[in-house]
Amino acid sequence: MTYVSGTAPPGATALMCENFAVTVPQPSQQRSGAQAVERALAVLHCVEATDDSVGVTELAQRTGLTVSTAHRLARTLTEAGLLRQDARSERYGLGPALVVLGRKAERRLGYQQALPLLEELAEETGESINLGIRAGNEVNVVLDVMSSQPLRFNQESGTRIPLHVSAMGKCLLACGDIDAEIEGLGDLDRATHRTITDRDQLRAELELVRERGWALNDEERNPGVRAVAAPVLRPGGGVVGAIAIQGPTIRITDERLPELAALLGRTTKLVAELLSAPRD
Template identity: 35%
Template sequence: MSNVEGAVVSHQEPERSSGYVQSLDRGLAVIRAFDAEHPRLTLSDVARRTGLTRAAARRFLHTLVDLGYVAADGRLFALRPRVLELGYAYLSSLGLPEIARPHLERLATAVGESASASVLDGSDITYVARVASRRIMSVDLGVGTRLPAYATSMGRVLLAGLPEDEVDAHLGDLAALTRYTITDRDQLFAELARVREQGWSIVDEELEEGLRSLAAPVRDRTGRVVAAVNVSTAARRGSATTMLAETLPHLLAAADAITSDLVANR
């Protein structure tokens, strides 16, 4: 999926199933055109970010307005709260946020840092639960936030949990987000092998300079990695070695506790 200027249109059409409905795909693309950096868009903006014609973008926007998912204010369009129903239906069926939250709260209290849980969605991770102790990133993180899997500790835990022949399909373009980001595929695969063997991942200033995070996997009853939990901190607060010594035991205990509750709940 191209990320040039925030575009959400895919330039390389994947193979579609016989039941594929193009109009639904395009309607969802219009919803995805809106994000934290682009909360209000004109018709032309939507057409450009989705690759749709203006006429098609207009039809989809007005349909979404009629359905209550988009609001229109003059030339500008914006998502309405009802769009959250689409995500909450998934989160409710998952059960993970409710199970993870008390453990994340205890983890955040124990280490004095923010704690989160996420799942893999394509080449991104999606936050499904978060307990914030302080803001340490330049963007606000919350439920529904998406970040590139390859450059995040939770993403690497989730990628390492996949069969090796499936990993490449979830990587996308390895863009350099900071001067420290791993962008070489062979180097990244070597790092994922390390994560797979040791059972946790630490990412030091690869997503955003000044940010360090540590993650561990959550598994289902078959042992498959289904989610990841992490702790994030400002790199200036101490060394990576100190973080591993002081935080990793608490993180692994929280991940194991969430795994146990998730298995018992299914």
């Protein structure tokens, strides 16, 4: 078997789209530029969350906006190249300008420079490797290296995972104020029977992650899959992201965890030094 893969301020209504939260003030509140930006982001992220394309009526339903507002924002984003519209179906997809922006961001942030280190880690462990960064209450996978094993688990770049069901997410949460982080997560949705949905249990888990320096996802998102992750820490303080080793439970056993954690510690240190180095 192969596996492939906000809280609103007072007086505001929180719109959710595929786990991406934005806040949209009620119509009675004073209209502002921030409101327009929040609504545009809601539209953009709803399109991003679909595998193909989305129609304006569906877009309005998912964001909680009126059809006319959703249509106006989608047209504006299309004119800017952030979305594209199919001439025949009139459905919206991601636009070409995002490719340019993504490549520039990737180059300037330096993530691609870490790929050889992730490939080396994949070769040493025989498992799939991810580098993820935080995006709201999710982990956004920015780099992935697929295992060469026929039985494997892989998460492609661009995949988004709720923080509480991810080993990388636990690392990112443990690097902050744990109580505040848990409070800001909202509902802890269950993905499998092993998902941590109790806040006290999650707090204890994050304290353990902080103490030992690495996190374990023990079939909490996908049955039969385990992941071990460690944070990529900035030399001057703070966290850049996290790196995970993931694979089937038959290979990522309890006996292997110390070895994998040690390999992660070495790799995350090298990646942190690489990403913090000055770039032209």
